[in-house]
Amino acid sequence: APPTFFSVCVGPFQVASSLVRKFEHFPPAILHALGQAAVGLSISDIENGISDKDLEASIPALGEVRGWNAEQSSAIINKLLSSGYQILDGQSLAKLGSLVAGLNSSTLRSLSPEVILEAIKLPEFVQ
Numbered sequence: 001a002p003p004t005f006f007s008v009c010v011g012p013f014q015v016a017s018s019l020v021r022k023f024e025h026f027p028p029a030i031l032h033a034l035g036q037a038a039v040g041l042s043i044s045d046i047e048n049g050i051s052d053k054d055l056e057a058s059i060p061a062l063g064e065v066r067g068w069n070a071e072q073s074s075a076i077i078n079k080l081l082s083s084g085y086q087i088l089d090g091q092s093l094a095k096l097g098s099l100v101a102g103l104n105s106s107t108l109r110s111l112s113p114e115v116i117l118e119a120i121k122l123p124e125f126v127q
Contacts, residue, residue: 063097
């Protein structure tokens with residue numbers, strides 16, 4: 001049968017969600033091992049199942065995940081920023097990878113043009 005929207009988009013998300021439901025807590029090793037399946041994390045998983053320290057340690061892995069919805073990326077970014085993560089240079093911005101979509105407009109406006117220009121030049125940010 002030809003692929004449908006369900007089999008291509010919804011199917012993998014359901015698999016990711018059921019895989020993620022097997023865990024209560026998400027230390028960096030599990031978040032890293034989940035890889036793309038981390039897209040199945042619920043807002044509750046993000047807010048309650050990942051400690052601030054573990055979230056920051058997992059940013060490189062989470063930033064490589066494609067397909068976060070707006071709520072997920074915002075929840076991750078908000079938790080990260082409220083735990084003290086600072087975007088001081090292009091490197092710390094680029095490190096967010098796909099999660100950069102979760103930055104709200106006031107946070108983006110607060111970044112200096114130099115930080116944004118530095119990030120844009122980094123290969124990991126361009127992806």
